[in-house]
Amino acid sequence: MPSLFEPTVINGMALRNRFVRSATAEGLATADGAATGALETMLAAFAGGGVGLVIPGYAYVSPEGKDEAGQLGVCSDEQIPGLAGLASAVHTAGGAVALQLAHAGCLGVPEVSGRDPVGPSALDTPEGAIGRAMEHEELTAVTHAFAAAARRAKEAAFDAVQIHAAHGYLLSQFLSPYFNRRADAYGGAVSHRARLLLEVARAVRGEVGDAYPVLVKLNAADFLPGGLSVDDMLRVAGMLEAEGIDAVELSGGTGLEQGLSFSRVGRPAPGEPEAYYELAARRFKGEIGLPLMLCGGIRSLETAERLVAQGATDYVSLSRPLIREPRLVARWQAGDTAPARCISDNGCFDPPEGSVGLVCAVEERAARRARERERRAGE
Ligand SMILES: Cc1cc2nc3c(=O)[nH]c(=O)nc-3n(C[C@H](O)[C@H](O)[C@H](O)COP(=O)(O)O)c2cc1C
Numbered sequence: 001m002p003s004l005f006e007p008t009v010i011n012g013m014a015l016r017n018r019f020v021r022s023a024t025a026e027g028l029a030t031a032d033g034a035a036t037g038a039l040e041t042m043l044a045a046f047a048g049g050g051v052g053l054v055i056p057g058y059a060y061v062s063p064e065g066k067d068e069a070g071q072l073g074v075c076s077d078e079q080i081p082g083l084a085g086l087a088s089a090v091h092t093a094g095g096a097v098a099l100q101l102a103h104a105g106c107l108g109v110p111e112v113s114g115r116d117p118v119g120p121s122a123l124d125t126p127e128g129a130i131g132r133a134m135e136h137e138e139l140t141a142v143t144h145a146f147a148a149a150a151r152r153a154k155e156a157a158f159d160a161v162q163i164h165a166a167h168g169y170l171l172s173q174f175l176s177p178y179f180n181r182r183a184d185a186y187g188g189a190v191s192h193r194a195r196l197l198l199e200v201a202r203a204v205r206g207e208v209g210d211a212y213p214v215l216v217k218l219n220a221a222d223f224l225p226g227g228l229s230v231d232d233m234l235r236v237a238g239m240l241e242a243e244g245i246d247a248v249e250l251s252g253g254t255g256l257e258q259g260l261s262f263s264r265v266g267r268p269a270p271g272e273p274e275a276y277y278e279l280a281a282r283r284f285k286g287e288i289g290l291p292l293m294l295c296g297g298i299r300s301l302e303t304a305e306r307l308v309a310q311g312a313t314d315y316v317s318l319s320r321p322l323i324r325e326p327r328l329v330a331r332w333q334a335g336d337t338a339p340a341r342c343i344s345d346n347g348c349f350d351p352p353e354g355s356v357g358l359v360c361a362v363e364e365r366a367a368r369r370a371r372e373r374e375r376r377a378g379e
Contacts, residue, residue, distance in 0.1 A: 002018070002308050003305075003308065003309070004017060004019065004301075004304055004305055004316065005017045005333055006018070008291075010160070010215075010246050010247050010291055011160075011211065011212070011213040011246040012212070012213065013053075013098075013159045013160050015052040015053050015096055015315075016052045016094070016095075016096075017050070017051075017052040017329070017333075018052065018308055018314065019050065019315070019316055019317075019318065020051065020052065020053045020054075020249070020293050020295070020315050020316065020318070021046045021053070021054045021317070021318060021319070022055060022249065022251075022293075022317035022318060022319040023055040023056065023057055023058055023100040023217070023319075024057050024323065024358065025057035025068065025070075025071060026042055026057045026070070026072075026357050026358045027057075027068070027069070027070030027071070028042065028070055028356075028358070029070050029071055029072040029073065031069070032073065032078075032079075033059075033066070033071060033073020033074075033076075033079060034073070034078075034079055035072060035079070035082030035083055035085055035086050036082075037085075038357060039056070039072070039086060039357075040085050040086055040089035041089070042326075042357070042358065043056055043086055043097070044089040044090060044092065044093040046095065046322055046326055047090045047091075047093035047094055047095025047097075048093040048094065048327075048330075049325075049326040049327035049328065049329060049330050050328075050329030050330035050331075050332075050333055051095055051318075051322070051329050052095060052096065052315075053095065053096045053097070053098060053159075053160075053315070054090050054095045054096070054097045055097070055098050055100050055162055056099065057072060057100070057358075058071065058072070058101075058102035058164055058169075059071070059072040059073060059074040059099055059100060059102060059149070060072075060073050060074070060075060060102055060103065061074060061101050061103050061142070061145040061148075061149040062103060062141075062145040063075060063113055063114070063115060064108055064113050064116075064117070064118060065102065065104050065108055065113070065142075065145075066104065066109070066112050067104035067107065067109060067112065067113075067169075068109065068112055069112055071112075074149040074152050074153060075145065075148075075149065080155055080156050081156075083099070083152065083153065083156035084155075084157055087157040087158050087159075088157065091157070096159040096160070097158055097159055097160075098158060098160035098162045098213070098215060099149075099153040099156075099161050100161075101146055101149045101150060101162065101163055101164060101204075102164035102170075103146075103164075103169060103170035103171070104117070104169050104170060105117065105118065105119035105168075105169055105170030105172075105173045105174075105179075106120075106121075106122070106131030106132075106170075106173060106179065107119075107123075107130075107169065107173075107255070116132065117130060117131035118131055118133070119132075119134065119170060119174075119179060120134065120173050120174045120180040120186065121133045121179065121182055121187075123179060133182065139186065139199075142170070142196075142200075143196070143199050143200050143203045144203065146200045146203060146204055147200075147204050147207040148207070149161075150204040150207050150208050150214070151207045151208065154208050154212060159213065160212070161208065161212075161213075161214055161215065162215040162216065162217055162249065163197070163200060163201060163204060163214070163215070163216045163217070164217050165197050165216050165217060165218050165236075166218055166249075166251045166252070166262070167217075167219065167253065167255065168219075168222065168253075168256060171196060171197045172222075172228070174186060174193055174194075174196045174197065175193050175194060175197060175218075175219070175232070176193070176219075176222050176224065176227045176228040177193070177226050177227065177228070178222060178224040178226050178227035190235045191235070191239070193232075194239050197236070197240075198239055198240070198243055201214065201216065201240060201245055205243075205244060210244070213246045213247070214245055215245070215246060215247045215248070215249060215293075216240055216245050217248075217249040217251060218233055218237065218240075218249070218250060219233060219250075219252045219254075220250050220251070220252040220277040220280035220281070221233065221252050221253075221280065222252070222253065222254055222257075223252065223253050223254075223259075224254060224257055227254075230279075230280045233250075233280065233284075234283060234284065234287055234288065237284060237287075237288045237290065238287070238288060240290070241288055241290050245290065246290070247290055247291040247292070247293060247315075248288070248290050248291075248292055248293070249292075249294075249315075249317055250280060250292060250293065250294050250296075250313075251295050251296055252276060252277050252280070252296060253276075262296070263319070263320065263344070263346055263349070264276060264296075264297065264344065265344055266344055266345070267344070268297060273297075274297055274298060274303045275294055275296060275297050275298050275303060275307060275312075277294060277295075277296050278312060281307070281312050281313050282312050285311055285313070291314045291315065292313045292315065293313065293315035293317045294307060294312070294313035294315070294316060295317030295319065296317075297344075298316055298317075298318060298321075299321060299339050299340045299342060299344075300339040300340070301332045301337045301339070302337070318340070320344060321340035321342040323342070323348045323358055323360045324340070324341050324342045324360040325341055325342070328340055343362065345361070345362070347360065347362060348360055348361060352365060
């Protein structure tokens, strides 16, 4: 029976356990998207805290695909030395590291990227249309951008790349009928909507070679009207398997629908599984031969153990719990099996004023209060 703390290998990438730090934007890169010492320190802390595979926050593959200030970039060779620093910091702390390659598509932010957002189609919103539909030359260019980004990650000694095709960003937009209204070869049937992702996967593979792990993060479903369904996701996963992808990380939702976003607020409703996408994961494992990483809502060692032991997933991905407790995996391994202290209030998306980078808002407020008490005591 598979167990959480046993070592595994994915296409040559050795992992010391089955825990993954799911990509989580740290907001610690420079204005040009270069890595910083603060980002190195944060990523090393996850590896030092016991995580087997660390995935830094999404890195933009081309300038118009940038989503937010402080985002890591992988769109220029000048960024390779900084990226190499990140990989080295994680390796020194005992972990493996994969770079998530991303493009925000029509949700790109012009104030941040300096460009107009582009995607499969213009996105209709109550406030008006956002972005415009990409031309065929732009699809070719973005495919090359993903491939060049993968080459940079490999040169920087990352152990793997992860193509971000979840959460309503560019490749997820193409997969989803909610965003993708195209009438050409890239829209319509799911095999058409998957075309750009498959072209990107092929181009990335062509750049990094067969002996290098290429992962994909997919939505189980979008939870948008007419959006990507679990059946669609399984079709896409089957195509990715045939294309020679090495593993899939399963997430879900977008930033558009707050209730069923990729980072849901609070505890699951009674009767709902702790892991948001457990049922979709079980279907995946029943139909698809690829290793699966499951993220979303997992907060207890008991659930993590059960999911892996029952074969519902091969790996357990955590995002918010590690913001509050970077040493959570080490804590569990040492025998303190209390659930993660994360309360899923999403304060990490909106940290207290004056905070720098990714912080747990609950911990940050407590630390401020403690500092304030000390200051008063010293007066
Ligand atoms: C502050 C924050 C930033 C995130 N940034 C990313 C990201 O860069 N790429 C990504 O794929 N998911 C991102 N996510 C989503 C997480 O990877 C994960 O899918 C989600 O939070 C659910 O897992 P959890 O319940 O363990 O937090 C982010 C989540 C948070 C809270």
